[in-house]
Amino acid sequence: MRDKIVAGNWKMNNNLPESITLLEALKKNEMHSEVKVMVAPSFPLLFPVKEMLKVSDIEVIAQNCNAHKQGAHTGEVAASMLTSIGVKTVIIGHSERRHLYNESDDLLAEKVNTALDESMQIIFCVGEELEARKANRQNETIKSQLENSLFHLNAEQMKKVIIAYEPVWAIGTGETATPEQAQEMHEFIRQQITERFDADLSENTSILYGGSVKPNNAKELFSKPDVDGGLIGGASLKADDFSAIINAF
Numbered sequence: 610m611r612d613k614i615v616a617g618n619w620k621m622n623n624n625l626p627e628s629i630t631l632l633e634a635l636k637k638n639e640m641h642s643e644v645k646v647m648v649a650p651s652f653p654l655l656f657p658v659k660e661m662l663k664v665s666d667i668e669v670i671a672q673n674c675n676a677h678k679q680g681a682h683t684g685e686v687a688a689s690m691l692t693s694i695g696v697k698t699v700i701i702g703h704s705e706r707r708h709l710y711n712e713s714d715d716l717l718a719e720k721v722n723t724a725l726d727e728s729m730q731i732i733f734c735v736g737e738e739l740e741a742r743k744a745n746r747q748n749e750t751i752k753s754q755l756e757n758s759l760f761h762l763n764a765e766q767m768k769k770v771i772i773a774y775e776p777v778w779a780i781g782t783g784e785t786a787t788p789e790q791a792q793e794m795h796e797f798i799r800q801q802i803t804e805r806f807d808a809d810l811s812e813n814t815s816i817l818y819g820g821s822v823k824p825n826n827a828k829e830l831f832s833k834p835d836v837d838g839g840l841i842g843g844a845s846l847k848a849d850d851f852s853a854i855i856n857a858f
């Protein structure tokens with residue numbers, strides 16, 4: 610049985626006082642006990658947020674890591690630094706990293722390797738831009754993202770990977786993929802994993818949907834058989850909205 614996961618990606622939001630306020634509010638809310646909940650603050654907040662969530666079941670995860678193990682990379686953060694403070698999961702390949710910071714499939718494959726060398730779990734993001742969707746090229750886009758950055762892994766390594774399908778046209782735009790579109794893409798992704806690895810691994814891989822998930826659309830999205838949860842941006846910044854999404858399962 611694969612995990613149900615709701616992960617809040619705070620992106621470059623929430624300073625320390627804002628994080629404290631959000632977490633205080635979040636801790637007061639009831640949350641679905643069968644859902645794994647994660648939050649991804651920015652790097653300087655990882656440690657304090659972990660401290661604040663010490664007695665809760667919420668996992669604190671990182672938004673990114675560098676492809677190199679260590680060295681002269683001013684301003685960058687190594688996977689081993691994350692694990693040294695107890696962060697065990699990292700998001701790799703978010704569309705904002707791909708598009709705003711020109712992260713290529715090859716670089717993302719290197720980051721995946723480095724994170725796995727540190728025994729980290731990875732939330733690997735894939736997603737097509739609007740242009741590709743309009744030209745009905747969403748499947749080939751996702752297939753090449755998977756092939757170029759993930760399918761060099763062996764099955765043991767792939768077990769550490771969670772996929773997040775995030776159509777770029779739905780991120781922060783208020784425009785969500787319909788539950789049917791999400792299901793279709795998640796099914797396609799699962800099928801690719803089956804073909805490359807096997808049905809067992811594919812059935813056990815959680816595939817999250819991301820892109821304008823809100824309390825009013827989460828239930829329908831999560832009701833689809835291949836949608837195992839969400840990677841939530843904007844709505845994860847409000848405790849009640851984030852809790853409502855977690856409880857939409």
Ligand SMILES: O=C[C@H](O)COP(=O)(O)O
Pocket residue numbers: 618703775779780781782783819820821822840841842843844
């Ligand atoms: O990582 C989260 C996604 O980019 C979705 O962001 P959003 O919920 O603000 O659309």
